Amino acid sequence: MESALRIPKIQCTIQAYKNNTMILFVSKMRMWIFFKKTKMPNQR
Secondary structure (H helix, E strand, C coil): CHHHHHHHHHHHHHHHHHHHHHHHHHHHHHHHHHHHHHHCCCCC
């Protein structure tokens, strides 16, 4: 019973971790693109 309850919790934690990593990655990419656009407006 104990282990049966523990497994979904780990799954949820992994899912939450993945979601947080994706959000972090996307925000970093947006910041990087914005930085490039502001620093080098003439370059594509």
